Amino acid sequence: MEWHARQLNRRGNLWRLSDEELDSVQQRYAPREGERFRHGELIAALDGQVLTRDQLLVLHAINGLDLYVRRVGLVNKLMPAPVREDPDTVLIGDAWVDVPGSLALRRTYGGARQVVLEGRWVDPGSASIPL
Numbered sequence: 001m002e003w004h005a006r007q008l009n010r011r012g013n014l015w016r017l018s019d020e021e022l023d024s025v026q027q028r029y030a031p032r033e034g035e036r037f038r039h040g041e042l043i044a045a046l047d048g049q050v051l052t053r054d055q056l057l058v059l060h061a062i063n064g065l066d067l068y069v070r071r072v073g074l075v076n077k078l079m080p081a082p083v084r085e086d087p088d089t090v091l092i093g094d095a096w097v098d099v100p101g102s103l104a105l106r107r108t109y110g111g112a113r114q115v116v117l118e119g120r121w122v123d124p125g126s127a128s129i130p131l
Helices: 002-012 019-023 053-063 099-109 113-118
Strands: 036-039 042-045 069-072 075-078 089-092 095-098
Touching: 002 019, 036 053, 069 099, 095 099
Parallel strands: 069 095
Antiparallel strands: 036 042, 069 075, 089 095
């Protein structure tokens, strides 16, 4: 329902869109062949399916969450407030990183064993993750 999307946006600026922009989101969208959704290192194939308005809004919301994501080890953690630099959190590339948390995980689990064994990250598409 159009009013629900507007209400969610007013309460939390979820989509960072005006009411008019929200209302213009299509009810159904058939992606072109080879079309992809990209968000940072996430790449998802969209072709071969029809996306509904709610799915399109979810994809748009995902793109608006960058300010709330902090990396701990190899995992991105959604935080309740925008992430800012502090003594434990630094911006590395385009990601906020919890340095003490990441180092504690490294000490506990010893890092990626396959990287140590092979001397390289085994998946070129996600090679920037261990940074």
